[in-house]
Amino acid sequence: MSRFPLVFVFALLAWPASAVAQAGAAEPPAGTEPAPQPGAQPPAEPSGAPPEQYYVEPPDPNAQPAPAQRRGPPPQAIHEPPPPGSGYGPQLVWEPPPPPKPRHVAPKYSLWVGARLAWFIPFGNLWATCTVVTIDGFCVQYAGTAWSDYASSGPAFEVDAGARLGRNYNLFLLWERATLGAGSAEDELRGGQQAGDTDFWALGLRVSSNPDKVGFLTEVAIGYRRFRAVWDDGTELRLTDAPFEARIGLGADIRMSRLFSLSPLLTLGVGSFGDAQWLTPDGLTQPATGPFDARASHGWITLGIGGHLDIAGGE
Numbered sequence: 001m002s003r004f005p006l007v008f009v010f011a012l013l014a015w016p017a018s019a020v021a022q023a024g025a026a027e028p029p030a031g032t033e034p035a036p037q038p039g040a041q042p043p044a045e046p047s048g049a050p051p052e053q054y055y056v057e058p059p060d061p062n063a064q065p066a067p068a069q070r071r072g073p074p075p076q077a078i079h080e081p082p083p084p085g086s087g088y089g090p091q092l093v094w095e096p097p098p099p100p101k102p103r104h105v106a107p108k109y110s111l112w113v114g115a116r117l118a119w120f121i122p123f124g125n126l127w128a129t130c131t132v133v134t135i136d137g138f139c140v141q142y143a144g145t146a147w148s149d150y151a152s153s154g155p156a157f158e159v160d161a162g163a164r165l166g167r168n169y170n171l172f173l174l175w176e177r178a179t180l181g182a183g184s185a186e187d188e189l190r191g192g193q194q195a196g197d198t199d200f201w202a203l204g205l206r207v208s209s210n211p212d213k214v215g216f217l218t219e220v221a222i223g224y225r226r227f228r229a230v231w232d233d234g235t236e237l238r239l240t241d242a243p244f245e246a247r248i249g250l251g252a253d254i255r256m257s258r259l260f261s262l263s264p265l266l267t268l269g270v271g272s273f274g275d276a277q278w279l280t281p282d283g284l285t286q287p288a289t290g291p292f293d294a295r296a297s298h299g300w301i302t303l304g305i306g307g308h309l310d311i312a313g314g315e
Helices: 003-026
Strands: 109-133 139-146 154-165 169-180 193-208 214-231 236-240 245-255 260-272 275-279 285-287 297-314
Touching (some): 109 260, 154 297, 169 297, 193 245, 214 260
Antiparallel strands (some): 109 139, 109 154, 109 297, 169 193, 214 245
C-alpha cells in the first residue's frame, strides 16, 4: 500500500476527536458565564434597564459614635494603685529626717564662778523717826531718815560661786561689798563722817535666753544686808536685821568662749533695816532710834559688768 492512503486513513480517524474538543471549548456549560478572553472588552449592559435602587436609613442623632478601630497591638490593661489605708498593695511611709543636733558652746553642767564690778547708788530711808506722839502714846506722824544722810554712792565689788544647770540656768551664792562715800548729815559731837560700806549676802538664780552666743539675762537674788557708817572720832553707825533684802537684775549674757562669758547688768534692790545701833570708840553700844521710831524702806541701784568661768563643765 502506498503512503498516501495511510495518511488519509489516520486523518479520518483523528477528525471526530478534535471536532468534539473544539465544540466543548466553544460552548460553556449551562449556568456559567464564559471566561473573558485576554484583550476582550466586557459586555455592555443594556441601556434601557433602570439602575438598581437602595434605601439608606438616616443616622440617629442620639446614637453614640462607634469606637475607633485601633490599629496595632492590643492595648495593655492599666491597674490603678489601691487607695492609701486600704491595706492592699505596698504601703510607702515617708518620714522626714531628724533635725540636726545643735552644737552648743556653753556647757550643760559646770561649776560656775565669777566676779562683778559695779557702781552702787543708795536711796530711800534707813528708819522712820516719830515726830508727833499723842497723849495715849501713839505716834501719828513720821519723818524718814534718808540713807543719803549717812552715805553716798560708790564702787561695788561682787563675788559669785555656784553651778550651771541645764545650760540656761545658774544657781549661785553671792557676796557684794560696796564702799560708799560720806553722807550729807553733820554731827558736831562726832566730827566729820569719813565713809560708809555695806555688805549683801544672797542666794541668786540667773537665767539666760541664749548662753551660746548673746542672750537676754535675768537675775533674782534674796538675802541679808548690813550697813555701816564711820566718823572721825571712831564712832560707827550700824544697821542690821535685814533678812529679806531682794534685788532683780536685767542685762545681757555674752559668750566669749566655752569657758568664759561677760554679763553687763543693771540691778534694782529693796529692803528694810530693823535695828540701828551706835558703837562708840570704847566699845559701848546704844540704840540710834527711839521707842516710837519704825522701820522704813530703802533701795539701791547698781550698774556694772561681770565675768564668769565655767569649770569642769560637761556636754
